[in-house]
Amino acid sequence: MGYEQREVSMKVTDKILSLPPYISTAWKNIVSLQMENRPFGHVLIIELTTGNKVEVPNLDGRTIEK
Secondary structure, eight states: OOOOOBOOOOEEOSSEEEETTTEEEEGGGEEEEEEEEETTEEEEEEEETTSOEEEEEEEOHHHHHO
């Protein structure tokens, strides 16, 4: 089963990272950002200071470059 790539309405400032509906948080809560290539597309993995990980799937190339 394939997944559509979508344009995520994101906001990135020096204080926050917002990728609705997946996450909106202050940078102080983020430990790392990683990209993974998966069969259905790119996935951004955001590791938080709590130890939780948030996956943002199906990002298109324009969004990743931003």
